Amino acid sequence: MAQPTTAETKIIQTIIAVLKERPGLDAEYLPNDPTQQTTDNPVFSGLFRIFGEWGSVTLPIFLAWRITPQQAKLLIFQLQSLSDHQPLLLADYVPENFASQLRHHHLDYLDTIGNGAISAAPLFYEVSGKRKKAPKILANRSHQTTGAKILYQLLKDPQLCNQPYRTISQRANVALGAVGPVIKELQSKKLIIEDTRKQRHISHRTALRNLWETAYLGHLRTKIEFERCTLSAPWNIDSLPSLIKQQHLEDHVIIGGELAASFFCENIRPETAALHLKKADALKLMLRLRLTPCDDGPITIVHQTADNMAFKQRSPEGLQLADPRLVRCELLYGEQPEALAIAEAIEKLYLFNDEHEIDRSA
Numbered sequence: 001m002a003q004p005t006t007a008e009t010k011i012i013q014t015i016i017a018v019l020k021e022r023p024g025l026d027a028e029y030l031p032n033d034p035t036q037q038t039t040d041n042p043v044f045s046g047l048f049r050i051f052g053e054w055g056s057v058t059l060p061i062f063l064a065w066r067i068t069p070q071q072a073k074l075l076i077f078q079l080q081s082l083s084d085h086q087p088l089l090l091a092d093y094v095p096e097n098f099a100s101q102l103r104h105h106h107l108d109y110l111d112t113i114g115n116g117a118i119s120a121a122p123l124f125y126e127v128s129g130k131r132k133k134a135p136k137i138l139a140n141r142s143h144q145t146t147g148a149k150i151l152y153q154l155l156k157d158p159q160l161c162n163q164p165y166r167t168i169s170q171r172a173n174v175a176l177g178a179v180g181p182v183i184k185e186l187q188s189k190k191l192i193i194e195d196t197r198k199q200r201h202i203s204h205r206t207a208l209r210n211l212w213e214t215a216y217l218g219h220l221r222t223k224i225e226f227e228r229c230t231l232s233a234p235w236n237i238d239s240l241p242s243l244i245k246q247q248h249l250e251d252h253v254i255i256g257g258e259l260a261a262s263f264f265c266e267n268i269r270p271e272t273a274a275l276h277l278k279k280a281d282a283l284k285l286m287l288r289l290r291l292t293p294c295d296d297g298p299i300t301i302v303h304q305t306a307d308n309m310a311f312k313q314r315s316p317e318g319l320q321l322a323d324p325r326l327v328r329c330e331l332l333y334g335e336q337p338e339a340l341a342i343a344e345a346i347e348k349l350y351l352f353n354d355e356h357e358i359d360r361s362a
Contacts, residue, residue: 004031004045005140005188008063011092012048014112024052025125029061032190043078043207045189048088050123057120059088059108066143067091070217072098074332077340078210079107086120099128142185145223146178148215149305154186155209155325156308158202161192173306209351213329221333224305226282230297232290237270237298240289241319247288253277254310256322257300257330258339263315264324265345272298274330276322279303324350 004012012029019027030047044060051057062082064075079087079102089102089109094116102109103117103126110116118125141147149172154161160168165179172179183200186192191211193203202208235243237259244253255263259273277285282301291299310320321327328346331339 004061004063005185007065007140008045011063011065011090011112012061014092015090015110018112018114019050019110024054026051030058043082043204043210044085044087048090050118050125055122057118057123059118059120060085062087062089063091064089064214065092066218067094067098068218070221070333071214072101074213074217076101076105076107077332077343078213080105081344083107088118096128140185141178141181142211143215143218145215145219146172146174147182147185148212148220149174150179150182151208151212151215152325153306153308154202155205155212156323158205161186161202162200171306171308206351209325212325213332216329217333220305221302224303225300226277226279226303227286227291227293227301228295228297229286229291229299229301230294231299232292235290237273240273240299241315241317243289244319245317249285249288250314250318250320252281252285253289254304254320254322255315256302256327258342260321260327261331261342261346263319263321264327264350265342268342272300274300274302274322276302276304276309 016027016029019025027048027050030049032044032046043062045063046061047058048061049056049058062079064071067075075089079089086108089107091109091111093113094102094109094111099109099115099117106119108116108118108120110118113130115127115130116125117128142151150168153168153172157171160171161183165183166176168179168183169176183192186208187194191203191208192200194200231237231240231243240259241255244250244255254276255273256276257272257274258268258270262268262270275289282303286301291301309322309326311323315321322330324346328343328351331343331346
């Protein structure tokens, strides 16, 4: 269960205080029961009850803060996937352009400024347009660049959470001092739990993946994105795999984005691709692949952040494909509406059963 950290608790308390100032409204936070390790709603951080003489509504909490445009798209996707539970998004600040999207999709939200929209009978609440500066709330360590790298390694190898911090830092390619705060934060969220033998376990990998996606899109991706490119004529996206083989670069290029998705799912005609390259080799490989810098090119060069970014199985042609988690996240990063359906298909085909099997055995 995703228990709130100190920073997240401050968001909840501030929103409760704002609601209490409105006539006829009161609110309280109902935390998850720490004695229950069920994983029915692992991504929720407890319940939020709003009440008054008119009655009451109780909704599961989904927390966010410092929402970037890319995170906004991801949040809508995640909230829609949880719509059966009618989640309530709590955030430090929800910009009006994002708020209008939430209202369009009938997604409930509140922020610490007083903006919000809830449609849960008998409560119908809507306040928008408030721009007063939000209280300063520090982002959690797991949402930063180093946190994203550590979370990815924990997703790849759930047993890693029980290894020494030095092992985790080496696997994630981060400073040793960055590991402890992230692990402790995951423990406070109950995403890492200890058994009676003091052995650490991941409690729910899907909830952990949601956290990683937010960190990757909000912080890490913009730091590792190197160049937008286009292929020199007569080459195009469809012929890029052949060009990689022709240049004998199967062990040096990891294919991601829509092009990788076309290998994972049927009936996809890719229009874009992401190529994950080692930082030291990026320029040299771009030349060999006949890639020309272009501000709106269909090919994005991304620096690899670790040595295990590739899927365990290669394509029939022997090409390296990015891990399905990474491909799914890259599809959410893009701007194509159809990418959402492809991302859902990748989750069902490659992630859902695997993650839940691990969760049941934890």
